[in-house]
Amino acid sequence: MNDLTHFEVPLRQTPFHARTAVLNKLNRWGPWAGYMTALCFGDEAMEHTAIRNGASVYDLCPMVKYRVTGAEAAAFLDRLTIRNAGKLPVGSVHYTVWCDDEGRVLDDGTLFRHGVGDYLICCQERHLPWLLASSAGYDVAVREVTEEVAALSLQGPCSASVLDAAGFDVWGLKPFRMVRFAFQGGKVTVSRTGFTGDLGYELWMEPAQALPFWDHLFASGAPWGIRPIGTDALNLARIEAGFIITNMDFIPADQALREDRARSPFELGLDWMIDWDKGHFTGRRALLAEKEAGSxxxxxxxxxxxxxxxxxxxxxxxxxxxxxxxxxxxxxxxxxxxxxxxxxxxxxxxxxxxxxxxxxxxxxxxxxxxxxxxxxxxxxxxxxxxxxxxxxxx
Amino acid sequence: MIYDAVIIGAGHNGLVAACYLAKAGMKVCVVEKNDWVGGAAVSRSLYPGFTYSNCSYVSSLFRPEIMRDLELPKHGLQILPYEGGAVFTEGGGYLGMFRDHDANRREFARHSRHDAEAYDRYSRDVLRFCRFIRPMLMRTPPDPSSFKPRDIAELIWLGRKMGEMSERQMADMVRFWTMSISDFLDEYFEHPVIKAYLAVSAIIGTALGPMSPGSAYVLLHHYMGDVDGNVGAWGFARGGMGSITQALARSLAAAGGEIRNGSGVESVIVKNGHAQGVVLSNGDEVRGKRVISNMDVKRTFLKHVAEDQLPGDFVKRVKAFKIRGSSGKLNIALDSAPVFPALPEGAPNLKGDLHFTDSIEKMERAYDDWKAGHFSRDPFQDVMIPTMIDPTMTPPGKHFMSCFVQYAPPKIEGREWSDADRDAFGQTCLDQIEKYSPGFKNRVLHVEVRTPRELEAEVGLTEGNIFQGELTFDQLLFNRPVPGYAQYRSPIKGLWMCGSSTHPGGGVMGAPGRNAAAQVLREAKLPNRMSDAYAVL
Missing domain, CATH: 2.40.30.110 (Aminomethyltransferase beta-barrel domains)
Structure with a gap:
């Protein structure tokens, strides 16, 4: 496959595919954002048990990612999202959503602040035109970097022990904070985040590190029964955690054919994130009106x-x-x-x-x-x- | 013998109307000037062993409700969705289209990452307009000046549909109906070739350029159909477009209807202000209680009805009805599959629509030639090779290529087309294909070149306009074909219209035929067993 023959492989393989393909005994794959993703490796109940009992690994690579950099990155993200991105400390993460002018949710995602003017948005849907249009007038650059970052989600009550055994001391790492470690000449970022409602971490690296890192992690985690999990087990865990997924629990406003299908942060129970005092943000006027009138x-x-x-x-x-x-x-x-x-x-x-x-x-x-x-x-x-x-x- | 209905023209709409009336128990007779049926939806064998869809060439608009009601699948109709599509660009590149969503996104991203992610929003917005317009296709437009309960009810229905929209959505839609496709696409996309591909549907069959206001609506007209629920998708009728009208003819025969081929209508018999049948060019009379014309409105009323039978204002309006021809067609028998070196081996794109116009500016320049009374020097072509999918139209390994060409004016600098003009037009198109597919001309076994002159002479489409009248906003809904006569009736009692000159317009859709039949049955107080329109998405 080259640039022109991409159509031969409409579902791409993630940087971890060489490992996940071997472990996927059922050969059960599903599409996620243009990648093939394991739905179940062999036994959904055992995979769910790994999340709640030991340590589980989920391949996060297909998650859509945008890097926002520049002197006014914080101001831009404050304008874009409903939460206060400027107050997010460097080295921290928060869950957030962004809305259209009518205050209807376009997507939710996690926002990582890597530097004063360096953020990463991780989300379900694609938004480049919206992000670029919204950035007009701000000194920022927005770039889609999905394929430049490989990521795993390590979740389960033993996940800190596994990381410790792998040489990453995360004992002091608080929820929604991240820390960077050296790994084989490169860097791996560990954030204490996840989608299971349990103790867990997300591990971010360059695609070239993917396979050595996987091998190292699985070797280190063997005593705790570390196990790859598919989307089915993860979905069960996220329902238990009460988390919502774009295009499963709500339709993004820019995809809704019926105007009445779009939902506001109030209607999704996410209004607690709105920072009314940070200044104007997209959708604020409509949301203020909804706050008065009800949803x-x-x-x-x-x-x-x-x-x-x-x-x-x-x-x-x-x-x-x-x-x-x-x-x-x-x-x-x-x-x-x-x-x-x-x-x-x-x-x-x-x-x-x-x-x-x-x-x-x-x-x-x-x-x-x-x-x-x-x-x-x-x-x-x-x-x-x-x-x-x-x-x-x- | 006096028929309940005499239908002029065995095109798809005439046959659809005839089928519905026959199924409701009427004695119907369809009269057709050609020795074959089908009008502009035909499969013709013009070279031994090859079948050509030599007029219309793809299907999407034909209403699935009609296929069901008239049992067309039982009578042999199969619609095959097609894959792919491509625009070849100057310099040896291309933009491909793919049915797979992710493949299509990556292909767009090869040209613009922005546009790759803008496409879903664009599709969403166009689908919203489809959801509004589609339910109107199989409804008779209300007469806004009438106080009949039915018209008022229909206006209320329309008002309610508008009321479901937010102010912003309504504003967007009104803009869309009236703006140019070029301006509309500029709001979403940045890359010229992506815009050029998406603009195609806005110019096909219309004497507008992509920068003409009103062209955006034409895009919607091509987008609101579907293949088995896949809105916007297009397909081939297996065996060529004639399979649609052949299935209709068989359905008509099964319902007891008749078709008389080989002699066209000379005039409509009108006595005491009431249509009573037709006189054929061979002198035969076919009597009927009502006459339903599937010919375009100009041909019907300016050529086959005595002017003194018609109100002057109506005649004036009919004369002013815009029906400008804009297109021509090449039908080509190929000895072997053409090769387009730009495409990688195994690419599915040849199984779809192929274009050689890589910017909207070029399309507009092609239109400029039309305005000056010439065919385009660098024309826009919508090229299809149905035999990439359909095994029934040629011997194995051979291919039929359909080239729809814009722009071709109804007259060359105000004079009639000559054979030399036609041949030069054909050569221009072949040269263009050769440029992107070296050796193409050596594969050609036979070419049929059709200019507006041939389309008018054979199919009967005035000026060669494929839609029986342009789809501009002034000629849509209750203004189609002329104000006051949008409900399939004419000023002459018993003379009805059922062709694409009526609402909702052209394309192999069948909706005008069905709507006309519904009105005829209503007036005759006969039961109407038509399926309700299906839900859209």
Missing amino acids: DWALVGLDVPGNISAEGSILYHGKKREAGFVTAAAWSPSVKRSVALAQVEAKYRKGDDLWVEIYALRELQYVKLMLPVTVVERPFFNPARKRATPPGRF
Whole structure:
């Protein structure tokens, strides 16, 4: 494959592919942002167990990445996103979202501050035209760097021990902070971040380091049962953690065909991030108006009776009137209950008289269930080990 | 014998109308001047062993509801989605199109990383306009000056659809309907070749340039169709475009309808202000309680209806109806597959639309020639090789190439086309292809060159306009073909229109035929068993 024959490989392989391909016993791959990504290496339950018990590794390379540099990088990002990017200390990370002029969410992502004027945005969707247009008038450069960075997510209660064994002392590293280590003549950045709601780290490097790093990490992690995981296990963990995913739990405003599909930070439960005092940011006027007038929708966590996943279900008020829909659901092994994320009309956000209609598959035959649900706080699974510094030694 | 309906012209819309009426129990007869049926949707064998789609050449707009209602798949219709597409650029490069989303993004990124990421937003915006316009295709436009309950209900429906939009969306849409494709694309893209590819749909069949206001709407007209729900996708009718009209003819026969070939309509018989049938050029009369013309509005009323039967204002409007020819066509039999050295081996792009115009400026220059009364010296061509996918049209290893060419004026500097003009036009197009595919001319076994002159003479399209009238905003919806007559009726009782001159316009869509049939059935108080329009996305 060369520049012209790219079409022969529409799904690219990540820099870790030489390792993940061998380990993917089921050969189960799915597309993610133009890459092939493992859905499951061999056993979803064991992979989920690795996240909650030992140490798991997920290949993060397909995540879309933009590097924002320049003297006015902080000012630009304050204008772009709803959170205060200027206050984010160098060496720190925060979760954030950015909106269109109507205050509807375009995407969510994590923002890494590598230097005073050096940020990295990691997100699900592609935004180069929006970022470039938004940067007009700021002394910044925006560059898409997805292919220039290789990344792994190391998650699980033993992940600090694994890193320690690999020669990276992260005992003092607090959540949402990052630290840089030398590795074989290059550098590896370790951030205490993740998408599982557990203790975990994300490891960032140049693609050339990918394979040696993988080998080193897996050799170091063997005593803790380090294990590659696929998207299926990760998805279960993120539902337990109550995290949302763009284009799964909400449609980005710039992709919505129906205007009423777009959602605001209020409607996704993300308004806590809005910094009203930092000055103007894109969508601020619309969001202020929504703050006054109220929102149409709400994103809620649900506790669902029984043991059947409510995936793809419709919610009703009083069993009759459609009130919303489930965007993600699972039986949670970690909290031993059936949980769901759902969008509901704002007036039903408290969950009174809210019901879910589930089609339960029992030996090739669907059985309709109508079950009362309860709105509960997220995360559904929220272990203290996630926040503990230093983390537990195992 | 007096038919319930006599339909003039066995093109796709005439046949669609005839089928619906026959299925509703009417006795119908379609009269056709040519020895074959199909109008501009035909498969012709003009070189031994080869089948040409020698007029229309691709399908996307044909309504799937009609395929279902008239059981066209049972009568042999298959639509094959096509792959690929490419614009070849000066200097040996190209921009390819790919069905795979990621491959397409990377291909765009080869030219502009910005444009690669802008394409999804662009598609989203155009699809939003499609979602608005598509439900109107199979509805009779309301008459805004009428107080009939049906017109008022239809206006309310339209108003409600507008009301669903935000102010911003409505502003965007009104701008889109009236702006040029060049200006519209400038709002999304930076790279000339990407803009040149995307502008194609805005000029095909229209006597507008890419910089003419109103051309953006023409893009939508080409974008709102689908192949099996894939909106914006295009495909080939297996066996050529004639497969569509052949399936319609079989469906009509199954419903008991008749077709009389070989003699066209000389005039519509009008007595006491009421159409009563037609006189054919061979002298035969075909009597009917109503006459439905699938000919364009100019041909129908200026050539086949006595002027004294028509209100002067109507005639004036019909004369003013814009139906300027803008295109020609080359149909080529090839001894072997052409090679385009710019493309890597194995690239799927030859299985789609191929272009040689790598900037909007060049397209506009081609249009400048048309304005001056010449065919374009450096024309825009929409080239297809259906036999890359369809195995039924040529012997194995041989190919049929369809070249749609713009611009070709209806007259050369105000005079009729001569055979020498036609041959020079054909040579210009062949030379252009040869430039990007060396050795191409040596593969040519036979060429049929069609200018607006041939299109008018054979198919009956006035000035060779493929849409039976331009798709400019002044000639759409309740203004198509002329204000006050957008509901398929004419000023003469019992004389109806069902061709592409009526709403929603041209392309092998079938919607005008179906809408006309719906109005005829409504007036005849016969049940209408048409499928409701499908949801869009």
